[in-house]
Amino acid sequence: EVQLLESGGGLVQPGGSLTLSCAASGFSFSTYAMCWVRQAPAKGLEWVSCISGSGDYTFYADSVRGRFTISRDNSKNNVIVQMNILGVEDTAVYYCARRGGSGWGAFDYWGQGALVTVSS
Amino acid sequence: EIVLTQSPATLSLSPGERATLSCRASQSVGNYLAWYQQKPGQAPRLVIYDASKRATGIPARFSGSGSGTDFTLTISSLDPEDFAVYYCQQRDSWPLTFGQGTRLESK
Numbered sequence: 001e002v003q004l005l006e007s008g009g010g011l012v013q014p015g016g017s018l019t020l021s022c023a024a025s026g027f028s029f030s031t032y033a034m035c036w037v038r039q040a041p042a043k044g045l046e047w048v049s050c051i052s053g054s055g056d057y058t059f060y061a062d063s064v065r066g067r068f069t070i071s072r073d074n075s076k077n078n079v080i081v082q083m084n085i086l087g088v089e090d091t092a093v094y095y096c097a098r099r100g101g102s103g104w105g106a107f108d109y110w111g112q113g114a115l116v117t118v119s120s
Numbered sequence: 121e122i123v124l125t126q127s128p129a130t131l132s133l134s135p136g137e138r139a140t141l142s143c144r145a146s147q148s149v150g151n152y153l154a155w156y157q158q159k160p161g162q163a164p165r166l167v168i169y170d171a172s173k174r175a176t177g178i179p180a181r182f183s184g185s186g187s188g189t190d191f192t193l194t195i196s197s198l199d200p201e202d203f204a205v206y207y208c209q210q211r212d213s214w215p216l217t218f219g220q221g222t223r224l225e226s227k
Contacts, residue, residue, distance in 0.1 A: 045164065045207055045209070047209075047216040047218065059215075062215065095163055095164070100169070105211070106170070106209070107166060110163040
């Protein structure tokens with residue numbers, strides 16, 4: 001059974017930093033691209049970042065490029081997003097999601113989400 | 121950036137009725153369009169990928185159609201568990217984008 005479990009959410013002050021982790025199990029982790037998708041309170045879904053299965057390729061939304069860094073450890077089956085210079089607009093539930101199919105497919109599995117609140 | 125526009129914003133129907141949700145892209149995405157279902161307090165769930173392929177475990181009453189810029193998600197006969205928010209999403213080009221969602225509510 002595919003499982004994705006996020007951790008690391010919490011309250012952080014504006015300008016601060018936070019790291020989210022996603023532990024994956026139930027599939028061959030290194031063969032799948034992994035992504036982060038966020039959802040601000042009462043808002044829609046917003047794609048944040050993706051990383052290839054090998055970790056060689058990374059992609060970012062303009063809203064987070066230069067502030068967020070995605071990485072993965074295929075030996076530990078986890079993917080991490082380091083978030084710096086956080087602003088109130090980054091407040092959201094952050095979902096870890098797997099991209100299915102052969103390469104860069106749709107988001108076929110999602111974690112339960114980690115809440116990040118940026119507030120003073 | 122490809123903008124996805126979903127309509128209607130809210131759809132009020134009764135169980136047993138047919139639901140038709142629309143997603144229009146600002147430029148062609150080929151067939152690289154997916155639909156997700158999200159219920160309150162839950163993560164999204166993949167329903168349809170590549171415009172017309174049902175995801176694992178999705179009932180046959182869900183179907184997707186379209187290509188290029190115009191796509192439709194159809195639920196042939198609504199079950200009470202189908203009332204939720206539905207999002208479309210394109211994977212044709214970066215950045216990946218979602219539509220704003222259609223809320224399917226029970227009348």
